[in-house]
Amino acid sequence: MNTFDSTLAAHGRRLRRTRPRVLQINVGQLCNLSCIHCHVNAGPARKEIMSRETVERILVWQRRARLPVVDLTGGARLPPPQAELEADYKRELRTHFGIEFNQLYTITNLPVSRFAAWLRHQGHYEAYMALLVSAFNPATVEGPMCRDTINVSWLGEVFDCDFNQMMKLPMGGARGPRHLWDIDPAMLEGTPIAVGSHCFGCTAGAGSSCGGALTTAGGDVRQADVAAA
Ligand code: SF4
Numbered sequence: 001m002n003t004f005d006s007t008l009a010a011h012g013r014r015l016r017r018t019r020p021r022v023l024q025i026n027v028g029q030l031c032n033l034s035c036i037h038c039h040v041n042a043g044p045a046r047k048e049i050m051s052r053e054t055v056e057r058i059l060v061w062q063r064r065a066r067l068p069v070v071d072l073t074g075g076a077r078l079p080p081p082q083a084e085l086e087a088d089y090k091r092e093l094r095t096h097f098g099i100e101f102n103q104l105y106t107i108t109n110l111p112v113s114r115f116a117a118w119l120r121h122q123g124h125y126e127a128y129m130a131l132l133v134s135a136f137n138p139a140t141v142e143g144p145m146c147r148d149t150i151n152v153s154w155l156g157e158v159f160d161c162d163f164n165q166m167m168k169l170p171m172g173g174a175r176g177p178r179h180l181w182d183i184d185p186a187m188l189e190g191t192p193i194a195v196g197s198h199c200f201g202c203t204a205g206a207g208s209s210c211g212g213a214l215t216t217a218g219g220d221v222r223q224a225d226v227a228a229a
C-alpha cells in the first residue's frame, strides 16, 4: 500500500471509477516549448506523435462509446509568433464572450516528470511533497478527474489520467498496457484506479484537476504556502 492509499484508508475513503464521461487523448510529446513545469517532458526534440492509424481506431471506438466529452491534450504545437496569437485569443474572448483576459491563474502542478526533476534539482521536492501531503483534503476524493476519464496515449494505450500515463502506471493498476479498442466503457464503473504519491497534488486544499478546483472546501492550507512552494 503506498502513502496515498494509506491516507485514503485512514479517512475511510476509496478511489473508484464512475461511469466514463471524458475521453482524454494525449496526441504526443512533440511541442514547440520545453516548459520547466511540464509533466509530459514535452519538447521540440520529442518524436512521439499519434499515427493516423491510431487516430482512426480511437475514432471508431468513440463513435461506438459516445463519451460526452473529448479532451485533446499533449504538446502545444502552435506556430510562432506567440504574441500575436495571444493578442488574437484575447480579442476573440472579448468580442464573442465579453471576457477580459488579464491574468492567468494556475492550478496545482503535480510533481511528475520534468517538473519533479526540476524540484529535485532545486532541492524543493521534499518540501513540495510535504506541503501537498499536509494539505490533504478528504472532501476532494469524490472529484478527481480519474474517476470519469479515460486517458489515451499516442500509442492508444489507456491510463487513469495523464499523470499516470507519464509515470507508466497502466489503468487500474493492471500489469501491462491495454489499448482503448480493447476497453468496454460500461465495464469500468466501480473498478480501481492506480494511485501514487503524486495523487496528493489532486487532493491538496480545494483539490485540482484539468477542470479546476474539486471543492470549495479548501482545507487549512494557506494560499501563501502554496504560492511559496
Ligand atoms: S506540453 Fe505544455 S507544459 Fe509541456 S512543454 Fe509543451 S506547452 Fe509546455
Ligand code: SF4
Pocket: 110, 144, 145, 146, 147, 160, 161, 162, 163, 164, 193, 194, 195, 196, 198, 199, 202
Ligand atoms: S494523479 Fe491520482 S488522483 Fe490525480 S487524477 Fe491521476 S490517479 Fe487521480
